[in-house]
Amino acid sequence: MTSRYAQLLFTPPVQLHQEHHGSRRNYAAMAEGPAVADRLTAAEAAFAAASTGFYLATTGSTGWPYVQHRGGPPGFLRALDERTLAFADFRGNKQYITTGNLDTDNRVSLLLMDHPARRRLKILGRARTADVSAWPAAAGPLVPDGYRAVPERIMLIDVEAYDWNCPQHIQPRFTPAELEEALGPVRERMASLEQENARLKERLAGAEEVDRAR
Known part of the structure; x- marks a missing residue:
């Protein structure tokens, strides 16, 4: 902390x-x-860049807290520099609760999770929105090729502080892509064993035919 x-x-x-x-x-x-704002290191930047989703908390004008999930392909959230996070805010259900809350209180809290590694990163900051045309070219493509979601705005987070939290009670969970990567070698090994088993069966069947012919 x-x-x-x-x-x-x-x-x-x-x-x-x-x-x-x-x-x-x-x-x-x-x-x-x-009492100065934290600076993001390479560790926080890498964690953000690998994220496919996080939880974003804001507070409404009546004082009620609101938590929303934001997701996208790896790289939709990234550190523009050591003080600023940015993400493509994709078009959704048009409720605009988070956007409206920021009009009266720009303080936000982010919770980033890595379930397979049982790691979490909590970030405090102040959010502001910008037009998609303001995305800096140096940051790379806003939306990866082939991703069909439409970015409605850019959300910029001026980071104030962050905390790497302990892994206690985090249950390991895996996405289909992560499972495929982990199970790929196992499936290849199983296929190899099945082929070897088939060859052994053929040899055994051939030996039995020879025995019967004697």
Whole structure:
């Protein structure tokens, strides 16, 4: 956990609960440090680039929190630099709850999951939208070839803090593509064994015919 993440989330009420449950002393040290925004490293950038989905939390004008899933092919979410994340916000059901919430409160929280590796990355930031035409060419294609979704806008996240969370209670889950990659060698081995088994059966059948002919 970075010091900035602790500074933002360890509010006075949170600190009271930490004190009550005996964890305040350890967590107090985590908040020590300059009150400046975190910078993304190569690890966070790579994790984002490999993601095919994440959860995005906003707060509405009435104070109710809202969580929405955002997904796309690998690379739809990426770090433009050490302070900025961006993703292609594809056309959906036109409810615009997340977009409307950002009009009154631009603070967001992102939760990125890697179920096979049992890893998660939590990010705090401030979101702003931009027209698709504003996508920087240096960042590469906004939408990979063959992906049929239509980007409606670009969402830019000015990162404030992040935290790599522990793997406890994360159940390993795999996408069809991940399963195919993992099971490919097994299937090849099984096919090879089946072919070898068929050859052995043919030899055995031939030997039995020879025995009967004697």
